[in-house]
Amino acid sequence: MKRFVWLLPALYILFLLMPIYWLLNMSFKNTNEILGSFTLWPRVFTLENYRKIFTDPTWYGGYLNSLGYVLMNTVTSVVVALPAAYAFSRYRFLGDKHLFFWLLTNRMAPPAVFALPFFQLYSAIGLFDTRVAVALAHCLFNIPLAVWILEGFMSGVPKELDETAFVDGYPFWRFFIRIFIPTIAAGVGVAAFFCFMFSWVELLLAKTLTSVDAKPIAATMTRTASTSGYELGLLAAAGALTIIPGAFVIYFVRNYIAKGFALGRV
Amino acid sequence: MSTKTPNQKAWWLVVPVVLLVAFNAIVPLMTVINYSVQETFGENVFFFEGVKWFEAVLHSERFHNSLLRQMLFTGIILAIEVPLGVAIALAMPRRGPWVSVCLVLVAMPLLIPWNVVGAMWNLLALPDIGLLGRSLNAAGIEYNYTRQPVAAWTTLIAMDVWHWTSLVVLLAYAGLSAIPDAYYQAAKIDGASSGAVFRYIQLPKMKRVLTIAVLLRFMDSFMIYTEPIVLTGGGPGNATTLLSIDLVKVALGQFDLGPAAAMSLIYFLIILLLSWIFYTVMTKGEAE
Numbered sequence: 001m002k003r004f005v006w007l008l009p010a011l012y013i014l015f016l017l018m019p020i021y022w023l024l025n026m027s028f029k030n031t032n033e034i035l036g037s038f039t040l041w042p043r044v045f046t047l048e049n050y051r052k053i054f055t056d057p058t059w060y061g062g063y064l065n066s067l068g069y070v071l072m073n074t075v076t077s078v079v080v081a082l083p084a085a086y087a088f089s090r091y092r093f094l095g096d097k098h099l100f101f102w103l104l105t106n107r108m109a110p111p112a113v114f115a116l117p118f119f120q121l122y123s124a125i126g127l128f129d130t131r132v133a134v135a136l137a138h139c140l141f142n143i144p145l146a147v148w149i150l151e152g153f154m155s156g157v158p159k160e161l162d163e164t165a166f167v168d169g170y171p172f173w174r175f176f177i178r179i180f181i182p183t184i185a186a187g188v189g190v191a192a193f194f195c196f197m198f199s200w201v202e203l204l205l206a207k208t209l210t211s212v213d214a215k216p217i218a219a220t221m222t223r224t225a226s227t228s229g230y231e232l233g234l235l236a237a238a239g240a241l242t243i244i245p246g247a248f249v250i251y252f253v254r255n256y257i258a259k260g261f262a263l264g265r266v
Numbered sequence: 267m268s269t270k271t272p273n274q275k276a277w278w279l280v281v282p283v284v285l286l287v288a289f290n291a292i293v294p295l296m297t298v299i300n301y302s303v304q305e306t307f308g309e310n311v312f313f314f315e316g317v318k319w320f321e322a323v324l325h326s327e328r329f330h331n332s333l334l335r336q337m338l339f340t341g342i343i344l345a346i347e348v349p350l351g352v353a354i355a356l357a358m359p360r361r362g363p364w365v366s367v368c369l370v371l372v373a374m375p376l377l378i379p380w381n382v383v384g385a386m387w388n389l390l391a392l393p394d395i396g397l398l399g400r401s402l403n404a405a406g407i408e409y410n411y412t413r414q415p416v417a418a419w420t421t422l423i424a425m426d427v428w429h430w431t432s433l434v435v436l437l438a439y440a441g442l443s444a445i446p447d448a449y450y451q452a453a454k455i456d457g458a459s460s461g462a463v464f465r466y467i468q469l470p471k472m473k474r475v476l477t478i479a480v481l482l483r484f485m486d487s488f489m490i491y492t493e494p495i496v497l498t499g500g501g502p503g504n505a506t507t508l509l510s511i512d513l514v515k516v517a518l519g520q521f522d523l524g525p526a527a528a529m530s531l532i533y534f535l536i537i538l539l540l541s542w543i544f545y546t547v548m549t550k551g552e553a554e
Contacts (some may be wrong), residue, residue, distance in 0.1 A: 019428065026389055038395060084280045087279035088280075103283070109291070110488070110509075197376060201378065203379060204492055250377060
């Protein structure tokens with residue numbers, strides 16, 4: 001029985017790949033073939049759908065918008081979370097535990113609850129339909145997450161490191177940036193990975209906060225699906241392209257994913 | 267664990283985080299609370315209404331039904347994803363070249379935008395041109411998820427299992443990788459069966475990560491919106507109208523601000539309460 005144990009993960013991975021295969025298959029077909037016949041492999045292989053996406057600014061603009069706010073959000077979240085996580089892991093201060101729990105409660109807030117007030121808030125301060133608005137809004141759940149992950153990694157670093165550096169006369173920020181952050185580089189990578197992930201996959205808030213100029217790719221897809229009727233090939237191609245940044249990022253952190261999870265975080 | 271130094275100046279390190287999160291959390295929350303106690307007839311004229319909306323929501327059959335559907339959904343996916351995830355993590359290779367391959371492939375669904383997940387399953391399940399829908403119908407099983415409530419539910423659950431079991435797998439796998447080899451060798455010397463190894467070594471070591479897995483899956487499935495709205499749009503009828511979908515319908519569809527706000531708060535409180543229970547159980551387990 002032990003010899004066949006690999007079958008379970010293998011079957012699971014096949015199950016995971018099935019919808020992705022179908023998506024790719026459709027993305028290389030033309031509309032006639034999609035609607036007119038049922039083929040497991042494109043009979044007429046076409047790159048027309050992809051060409052359309054790369055030449056139409058409303059399409060590729062969507063990718064640029066998404067990548068823009070995701071990167072902005074990831075950088076902001078990690079940068080502000082670093083000192084905060086350090087404070088939580090090293091110091092005791094008034095209300096620290098409550099503050100930590102309050103931060104985590106924001107991870108539990110359903111985006112649907114915040115959709116309408118966010119719309120009003122960001123309209124009121126004139127940020128509606130900008131990438132900055134989405135990047136800021138996603139801080140709601142990504143900053144608590146980054147603090148949580150980084151705090152876990154930092155608590156694994158012995159305090160003697162800090163004490164030695166301070167005895168040697170390092171000013172706090174120089175120690176923090178030159179010595180401490182490189183020590184937890186893996187943690188920074190894992191935190192950035194999860195911030196990227198949650199900002200990249202979220203749509204409800206991103207869609208609520210944008211209309212034309214900063215529309216994310218995922219929202220562009222929704223519009224296409226409803227207005228231009230049955231352009232399923234185009235929809236499939238756009239979907240297939242949204243998988244690429246994620247796959248790219250996973251590849252880079254593959255050795256750290258398990259380690260990040262091992263801390264019992266996320 | 268090293269002890270922490272008391273230092274009130276540490277607040278300065280936390281200030282940016284507090285400001286950014288508070289900006290996003292407190293202002294909108296105040297807005298919601300404000301709406302939840304007022305009535306408006308348009309033109310920005312509001313009247314104080316007290317707890318009327320809360321009573322209305324708590325007594326409305328529509329809310330009860332959404333909540334019941336939500337609990338059913340969360341219950342089913344937890345019952346499937348947690349054991350399945352643990353079983354897959356146990357069967358995954360522990361070392362060698364296949365580890366990276368497995369991890370990367372398993373993590374894939376987690377990084378696909380949620381509406382793309384919905385669209386993908388849509389394309390897969392379309393009764394006439396989707397791989398799954400077409401195959402089922404060809405096999406003689408009548409299947410149309412846009413018309414049959416049962417088919418819609420099955421597809422929704424299959425989609426969620428597809429999308430999120432990987433999270434449980436990765437967490438459980440990480441818990442398993444943290445077990446030193448010496449434990450297994452000791453078990454081997456004692457002649458322990460694989461069942462006993464699971465019960466007395468692997469399960470206790472995974473307890474912490476599994477609690478987190480259950481907590482995360484509970485929270486996220488309770489908030490699920492994008493995938494079902496793309497796949498079924500809450501239909502057929504109201505069959506798959508989960509809490510978030512219902513809330514957005516009331517808030518942005520009908521623009522009933524009062525009831526929507528009251529519903530938001532009740533919704534948020536339910537999640538907070540249940541998560542707090544998990545949190546307490548978790549920290550209690552650590553203290554032991």
